[in-house]
Structure formats: structure tokens, C-alpha cells
Amino acid sequence: MPIFLLLALGLPILLSGCASTRQAAQPALEMNDGQERVLGARLAAAFEEGESVYVDKTVLAYVNQIGQKLARLSDKPTIPYTFRVLRGEAPRGVVLPGGYIYVSAGLLRRLRSQCEVAAVLAHMVAHAALNHPAMALEKVKGVGPDGIREILEAPDRMAGVERAKSALQGWKGFPREWEADADRLTLLYLSRTAFASEGYPKSIEAFLPGSATGPVEYWEWASWGAPPLDKRVSSLREEIASMGLDVGLPCEQQAYAPIRARLGAAR
Numbered sequence: 001m002p003i004f005l006l007l008a009l010g011l012p013i014l015l016s017g018c019a020s021t022r023q024a025a026q027p028a029l030e031m032n033d034g035q036e037r038v039l040g041a042r043l044a045a046a047f048e049e050g051e052s053v054y055v056d057k058t059v060l061a062y063v064n065q066i067g068q069k070l071a072r073l074s075d076k077p078t079i080p081y082t083f084r085v086l087r088g089e090a091p092r093g094v095v096l097p098g099g100y101i102y103v104s105a106g107l108l109r110r111l112r113s114q115c116e117v118a119a120v121l122a123h124m125v126a127h128a129a130l131n132h133p134a135m136a137l138e139k140v141k142g143v144g145p146d147g148i149r150e151i152l153e154a155p156d157r158m159a160g161v162e163r164a165k166s167a168l169q170g171w172k173g174f175p176r177e178w179e180a181d182a183d184r185l186t187l188l189y190l191s192r193t194a195f196a197s198e199g200y201p202k203s204i205e206a207f208l209p210g211s212a213t214g215p216v217e218y219w220e221w222a223s224w225g226a227p228p229l230d231k232r233v234s235s236l237r238e239e240i241a242s243m244g245l246d247v248g249l250p251c252e253q254q255a256y257a258p259i260r261a262r263l264g265a266a267r
Contacts, residue, residue, distance in 0.1 A: 024075065027134040029145035033079050035152055036134065038160075040098020042151055043137075044082070046164035047096065054085035054105050062259050066114070067101065067121045073192045075185070076129040083121070091207070095124040097133045109263045110206050115199030115251040118190060123200070126185035132178050140170035183236060187245055196249035201236040204229050 031039065054060065060083075067083035081099035086092060091107035094100075101124045111117050127133065138144050147167055154160035174182070183200075190197045208229055240246045 024130045025135060027131055027138055027145070027148075029134075029138065029148050031134070031152075037079055037098040039134070039148060039152055040096045040100045042154075042157065042160040042164040043096045043168065044098075044100040045157075045161045046168055047094070047102075049161075049165070051102075052087040054087050056085075056262055059105075059108075059259055059262055060085060063103065063108075063117070063121070066118050067125070069193050070118065070122050070125045070189050071099065074125050074129045074189060076131075079128075081125070081128070093120060093124055095127045095133055097128075097137065099128055101125070101128065105263055109260065111203055111260075112206060112256070113199065113202070113251045113253045114256045115190070115196040115249075116203035116206070117199075117256060118193070118195040119186060119200035119203045122189040122193075122195070123182055123186040126182040126189060127174065127178075129185065130178070130181055132174055132182065136171065136174060136178075137167060140167060143167045143170065183232070184239060187236070187239060187243060191243075191245045194249065196251040197240045197243075197245040198237075198249075199251050201233045201240075202251060204233050204236070208233075 063085055064083045067081060071077060071081040076099075079099040081101060084100075084102050085108065086094075086102050086104040088104050089106035089109075090104060091110055092102070092104040093107065094102035096102075101121070103120060103124070107120065108117065111120065134148070137148060140147070147163075151160050151163045151167065154163055186200055187197045190199060237246075
């Protein structure tokens with residue numbers, strides 16, 4: 001199913017906790033938080049019918065703890081974010097309206113440190129904060145604002161989920177400028193939560209030729225519109241330096257090692 005498949009505390013940007021970020025664009029169909037959550041819940045139910053969700057409570061708690069920390073300090077903290085892990089070896093990230101965020105076990109296995117995991121989740125939270133999922137859904141052929149309204153106004157949940165299934169079929173990804181906006185916001189969210197911003201380029205390097213894990217297509221949701229991985233890494237490091245975020249925060253591996261071991265044992 002084609003999906004929207006989806007980085008030192010003394011800095012002023014961190015002291016404020018709410019440094020200026022780009023204003024999120026709004027979908028053509030205006031929704032309040034409750035409506036967006038209903039839309040996301042129905043899309044998530046439709047999506048999960050074709051997926052196997054990981055059930056290791058320790059892994060899920062680890063991902064949720066980091067994700068919620070990022071979400072609370074995001075530019076859209078008012079929706080109740082949900083973080084889930086998908087089975088499978090393909091490195092995948094999925095972000096749906098209403099704060100429904102998925103990351104695959106295969107992607108987590110390839111990451112090497114806690115700050116890399118935080119970077120992956122921060123990038124998806126950034127897309128959610130910028131309203132990219134709902135905006136892209138409106139662009140799907142045969143969906144648009146009217147199709148979203150049909151999902152929301154279905155007579156019952158089951159009818160809404162059925163309508164959501166057809167909407168998901170046309171999802172492709174985000175255009176390059178949206179990815180660039182989310183990249184910048186990812187770095188800012190990592191700094192707000194005291195994760196090393198270097199975790200984001202490091203997480204991408206794990207998928208380059210010559211890496212320990214070997215080259216693979218990096219995150220399905222980034223395959224359309226995103227620049228080549230090596231250029232993305234260099235651009236991110238330039239952005240980190242220009243934003244003053246290269247402050248030497250550790251990107252240690254010890255905290256993540258037990259989680260990575262559990263993921264490896266449950267292939």
C-alpha cells in the first residue's frame with residue numbers, strides 16, 4: 001500500500017524553549033484538534049489492517065517516552081500523539097494526521113544511538129507540527145477537502161475507516177520544500193529536548209554505502225522529493241553550524257543498546 005511514508009542547554013534557543021519557527025501552513029479544510037484526531041484515528045485503523053504492530057512493551061515504552069518528550073516541546077503540542085512500532089525489516093516511518101506516528105522495527109535496528117532514534121521521531125513530529133499529513137492528503141487524486149470531510153462525517157467509525165482505506169491508496173510522500181522545512185524543525189526540536197542535533201545526520205549516514213548496516217532506501221516517505229542522502233547529510237551539518245547547535249552534546253550508544261538487542265532478538 002503506497003503510504004505517506006514517511007532528528008548546550010545554555011543556548012538562547014533552548015532557554016526560551018519556544019524559538020521562532022516557520023509558521024505551519026493550514027490545510028484547505030480547517031479542522032480543530034478533535035476533528036484532526038478523528039481523521040487520524042480512522043486513517044490509522046485503515047492503515048493497521050494491512051500491518052503487524054510490534055508488541056514488545058519495553059521497546060514501545062522507550063519509543064513512546066522519547067516521542068512524547070519531543071511532542072510536548074513541538075509547535076503542535078495540543079494533540080495527543082500516538083507512537084507505534086511496525087514489524088518488518090524495511091526502514092519505514094509513517095506520519096498520519098492527528099499525531100499518529102509509526103516507525104518500523106527494521107529502521108530502529110539500523111540506528112545506533114538514542115539521539116539517532118530521537119532524530120527519526122523528531123522529523124516525523126516536525127511533519128505533524130507543520131500540518132503536512134493533512135495537507136498532502138488533500139492533494140491525493142479523488143480525495144481533497146471533500147474526501148476528508150467524507151471520512152470525518154461518515155455515519156459510523158467502520159464506514160469512516162472504509163473511506164479512509166481508499167484515501168490511503170494515493171498517498172505518495174512530501175515535496176522537497178516540505179522535507180527541507182521539516183529538516184530544519186527537526187534540528188530545532190532536538191535542541192529543545194537536549195538531544196544532540198548531530199543525531200539527525202548520523203541517522204542518515206547509517207544508510208549510506210560503506211556504512212555498517214549497508215545502503216538501503218532511506219525511509220519510504222522520504223523517497224519522493226528528498227535530496228540524495230549524502231547531500232542531505234552535508235546540508236544538515238551546515239544548518240546545525242549556522243543555527244549554533246553544534247555544541248558537543250553526546251550521541252551515546254549505551255542507553256539504546258538494550259533496546260537494539262531486544263529488536264535483534266525478535267526478528
